Amino acid sequence: MRLRDALDDHKRNRDHPTRFPGERRTTAGLFSGAGGRLIHVAPDGTVRDFGYPLSGRSGLADSRFALRLDDPPVELDVDDPAVRRTDDGSVVIELAEGDQSYHGSTALVETDYETPVGPLRRLDLAVETDGGDAHVTRVAFDDADRADALDASLLVGCTFAPEGRDARVGQLHHEDAVEVFHDRERDFLAGAAGLDVIGGGLPAGPDAVLASDPHERGADALGDRREEDHLGGHIVAATGFENGAATVATLLTDREETDREAALDDLDDLLAEATSVAALSDLAADGDAAVSLPAEVPRGDSAVDDLRVLSLLSAPTGMRIAGPDFDPHYVHSGGYGYTWFRDDAEISGFLLGADERFDLGLDDWHRRSARAFIDTQLPDGTWPHRVWPRNGALAPGWANARMEAGDDVEYQADQTASVVAFLARLLDRLPEDDPLADEVAAAVDDGLDGMIASLADDGRPVACQNAWEDAGGRFAHTAARFLDAFSAVAALGSARFDRAVEATDRAALLYDALDDLWVDERGTFAVRERGDGTLDDRLDSATFALADAHRAYAAIGEVDEVRRDRLVSHVDATVDGLYHDPADSEVAGLVRYEGDGWRQRGQGHEKIWTVSTAWGANAAGEVAALLADADDARSDEFARRSLELLELVGSDGPLTVPGGFLPEQFFDDGTPDSATPLGWPHAIRLATTALLDEQEALSGADCEPAPAVD
The missing domain is CATH 2.70.98.10 (Beta-galactosidase; Chain A, domain 5)
Structure with missing residues (x-):
């Protein structure tokens, strides 16, 4: 512009x-x-x-x-x-x-x-x-x-x-x-x-x-000069x-x-x-954005919308922009037309899981993502703040401390963990004789080194920037992404990856250290530990990452009864505390975090975010699955909560605009705002559909076929 x-x-x-x-x-x-x-x-x-x-x-x-x-x-x-x-x-x-x-x-x-x-x-x-x-x-x-x-x-x-x-x-x-x-x-x-x-x-x-x-x-021409x-x-x-x-x-x-x-x-x-x-x-x-789904995929309309959006936001390299760059002069945001490794790796992981459930035929997508992540990894095993999706070149950003001689706080460690988690899960899926497998394994190996360099003695990540890029500290979200990545690597086993035992030990230490973030008075995990050692007990939707991280850990270790109860309490209280249903409006959903003042435009209240609402649905579904594996009767209640939140971002939900797009935010009066469509909630929506389908929590009425490719 x-x-x-x-x-x-x-x-x-x-x-x-x-x-x-x-x-x-x-x-x-x-x-x-x-x-x-x-x-x-x-x-x-x-x-x-x-x-x-x-x-x-x-x-x-x-x-x-x-x-x-x-x-x-x-x-x-x-x-x-x-x-x-x-x-x-x-x-x-x-x-x-x-x-x-x-x-x-x-x-x-x-x-x-x-x-x-x-x-x-x-x-x-x-x-x-x-x-x-x-x-x-x-x-x-x-x-x-x-x-x-x-x-x-x-x-x-x-x-x-x-x-x-x-x-x-x-x-x-x-x-x-x-x-x-x-x-x-x-x-x-x-x-x-x-x-x-x-x-x-x-x-x-x-x-x-x-x-x-x-x-x-x-x-008409604007003047009378012949050259105009x-x-x-x-x-x-x-x-x-x-x-x-x-x-x-x-x-x-x-x-x-x-x-x-x-x-x-x-x-x-x-x-x-x-x-x-x-x-x-x-x-x-014949175009890349045309979608063909197996007939048994539930909620076919929204699945088509999700895959279409993620294709539209993709460069030929496979890397995706966060969303269309609606504010190119950075007047009211920091820009959206770049690849963040948090968003892109999370999207890649969600697509990998949905593909395994529904057989969507996305192998080329997964391989392109892996190739892009391998090519953009830094020498120390980490990934930078953001890059240009067309070529992987470093893009303007403000969180590249690992590339500078400055304080590591200005670095988003969760991004590296998210990439390692995806690559480990893809490696598990690749045949051992696949030429890509050795390169993926090498990237995971270097990524582990980059992650370990960001750990404190207690096993949790050191202070860094948060997922929302607006604060520093030792965040629960960062710890959750590290737990997920260590667990994904550990699940490979020593026969496939020789550092699997080391990853298991790192995951176990981090699992125990998460108790340091528990806030008994609120029945939730703190969003962060501040620099002075005190806990910030605000509710934050980024802490929903604890849910899938614990389910990943359950595959290589024990999630004990006390921790399950704490997860139940945390997700329950966070959904309730962030839920916002404005009067005189059809929209409802979860705000990003308590006290979020960004882009309010005089509204005077936190805005509803689609990524937070979809993330809440996914977290409730992950807790439901974790409880089901433990024969805990509370599983059905969390599956129901997951489905209720998913409906808000569904094809006919109040947070979906015409075309099936999910904007990043909504004002209380129902006006959508910011990047539209935003890729991240579309991937979460698809993955949550797959998660609930796996648990048989979707009714037959939800299994409408997708529109055909004419």
Whole structure:
């Protein structure tokens, strides 16, 4: 997002009660993605590229569509706000908000519009081509003859920002396409029926940027200087309808990878192929984000949504961004368009477990994740704060103390533990003669060294940053992730991994040391031990990690009755204490932690988080399984609590927005906020479904089949 756009949004939303000014929100609308392209299609038809972290290409800053009627019907209501009559007597109809959905279990976005001249259906699809990452938009009348009768054309207003630039940008006008470029990135726009360029222009000047009112971009060139049409990223063009449909495509390329003629040929081939709904459906079904599930997978709709989202957020390397980067200037957050090893390893582990339960066919996903983790491991066996998913290069961050000559507190040790846990479980699944197995084992071996370097004499991790990246101390969550990782390595056994006994001993010492965090007065484990040795007894959803960590430990050691009772008390009290059901709103769920003041925007109360709610569901399910293994009658009650929380983030739950997306947060009035969709809760939701299915806690009514790939 360019600074000019951020300032313009600030003018529009600076006094809004639930919008943070200067952001590019994705809490409404759907995404299509392929390769390194991540396209957001807003309900009003605006298209934006969010794929820079995945590909290194910025692409579209925005793109809008409208109908132009050169022979408008006389009965057309010119008072309709969507209708604008031009000086030459034609009429322009803006495509106002439409109804959006996905086509089957693909990433093909359908938007249906009711216009003054009849219904329109629009299809948007990101497509990976030989030369780059493309996006196709097809707009069609229900009645194919209607376009001819109205002498209609499709108006396209695009603003490209190659390499994130809005100035020092050039254009080349080819016969049927326009090319926008800065240096390496080349962005193309073409139409199936040709392209009639109407105007363009330079970005808004200082007067418009500094004015108190938002800047409105018109459809004509912005000035009378002859060079303006060729020195900006803005293009307004028209393309005709053929057989009732108009199709345009954009293509993002790198000049060092794809030459100009090859890129233009790529566009021609794509437009020649995308001639019908059936053709786009076939392209969508072949895409990485298309999902095919076994029929016995329960809650098929949500499982499709989860796998689609995790695919959309993935780079070709297999690494995932946390979510679409809605705040690229870091005004109200630290950014989301990076790979955190906490999120990505947790997601990878959840997918591995769900795949083992449902046979989802995700072997390639697991192997790509392992390859990425191996390639990004630091020499001391740890992993850095965050990296660029497209190449694993170190990304801007604030928790890289293990790479600096500073205090280790500015390091998130749980990230390394989460990666080691996933790699150990994958190693257990890989055949011993698999070429990847030796590399995974070596990474686990080095990862153990990195973890041990972060342990204190009592067996718990030393002070470091927490999972939420906003505090330091000796956290229960960090200890839980270490217990999980040591247990996963120990479960390999000495025959498969020669340090399994050492990992068993480390796990046992840590298991005992967790008693130091018990707060008897609250019946919970403390969120952390502070630097002065006192316990912070606030409730924090990150402590739900203790549940699956103890179940992992139960596979290699004994979880005694006292500890089971404490886990029961902890999860029960934490769910109850963090549960929030605002008045006059349909939303309900768990807040992140007691006293969380982030992104409240004057609300005066902690906001509900989907990851905390899903995590609570998973923790209750893990406790239920642990109790069931011990023949404890309380198991059924925790399975019920798990299912109740899972319903809140289910397909029809109040914390799920159209498209099946889980936003990170919600205001009390039901307004979604922050990164949407957020990958982490989608993975937890899928894993919790698998967990409850394993315990037979889901009813037959929950086993609806997933939508088919057409």
